Amino acid sequence: MSDTAIEAAGLGRRYGRRGAWALRDCAFRLPAGRVCAVVGPNGAGKSTLFALAAGLMAPTEGELRVLGTSPADARPRVGYVAQAKPLYPQLTVAETLRMGADLNPGRWDAAGAERIVAGGDLDPGARIRSLSGGQRTRVALALALGKRPELLLLDEPMADLDPLARHDLMGVLMGTAAEHGTTIAMSSHVVAEVEESCDHLLLIGSGRVRLAGEIDELLDAHLRVAGSAEEGALTGHTVVESRTTGRQLSALIRPTGPVPGDWRTGRPTLEDLVLAHLRGADAPALTLTEERAA
Numbered sequence: 001m002s003d004t005a006i007e008a009a010g011l012g013r014r015y016g017r018r019g020a021w022a023l024r025d026c027a028f029r030l031p032a033g034r035v036c037a038v039v040g041p042n043g044a045g046k047s048t049l050f051a052l053a054a055g056l057m058a059p060t061e062g063e064l065r066v067l068g069t070s071p072a073d074a075r076p077r078v079g080y081v082a083q084a085k086p087l088y089p090q091l092t093v094a095e096t097l098r099m100g101a102d103l104n105p106g107r108w109d110a111a112g113a114e115r116i117v118a119g120g121d122l123d124p125g126a127r128i129r130s131l132s133g134g135q136r137t138r139v140a141l142a143l144a145l146g147k148r149p150e151l152l153l154l155d156e157p158m159a160d161l162d163p164l165a166r167h168d169l170m171g172v173l174m175g176t177a178a179e180h181g182t183t184i185a186m187s188s189h190v191v192a193e194v195e196e197s198c199d200h201l202l203l204i205g206s207g208r209v210r211l212a213g214e215i216d217e218l219l220d221a222h223l224r225v226a227g228s229a230e231e232g233a234l235t236g237h238t239v240v241e242s243r244t245t246g247r248q249l250s251a252l253i254r255p256t257g258p259v260p261g262d263w264r265t266g267r268p269t270l271e272d273l274v275l276a277h278l279r280g281a282d283a284p285a286l287t288l289t290e291e292r293a294a
């Protein structure tokens, strides 16, 4: 089994020959077995990246490898839940799961898929078209997880779930990841959700990778500092974001050495880190990817 779930080099995708680039010059590596949050503002390129990794469209330039092979070849080993959660509206819940079994001979986890559906008290005889958005999400996740994928690509999976269903399904996802070593990449706009369940972060802004790496290592690479706003006080450090209020300066920096002793310093929260990079369109990118095992 490959130690890399997704690897991109110079990856770019544009819609139409004259369209704007949805993704450009993206390079990152997601090691296998991680739970990765894909974060970024609306229109950043997250769904485009998921569709590329799921093999549903081809890159315009660059390369994307999934589970050590091309996205198209990896498809049988990948579960993908698109943002719109497309399902067949005329099928019942039970028929949808039977279709999952038919499409995935030899690897379908019927009991697991049925458990997820039963957790939402869904009537197996109910037609998909009669379900609420959140109930459809539950069926889509059951279909994706029932496939026993090595990699799960989830595009905003929790967006239309109530807090209880969200908690329940996050538990199922994390349990699956822990038990089977499944790699999960999920996009989310909710930092608290990311903080609770993800160990790896891919932050995309305007189609480019802004931050990539283990969340702990990314946090370790940054420092919150506050002190008197003397000119040049942070020279030499990489300033991601800074604000001055009166004579007080507070900033998020990537220190390149010790900061002067009269500064108050603290470890940023994940929210500090994400917001500073989302607000500062010019904040320099940082990719921290561990060396591959020999």
Ligand SMILES: Nc1ncnc2c1ncn2[C@@H]1O[C@H](COP(=O)(O)OP(=O)(O)OP(=O)(O)O)[C@@H](O)[C@H]1O
Binding pocket: 015, 019, 021, 022, 040, 041, 042, 043, 044, 045, 046, 047, 048, 049, 083
């Ligand atoms: N089918 C398409 N045709 C043309 N442009 C598209 C298409 N799909 C996406 N785009 C454009 O590509 C860019 C990236 O879109 P994408 O859906 O990947 O963003 P996203 O990060 O998933 O956004 P959101 O958080 O709103 O879901 C946007 O500028 C969007 O307008």
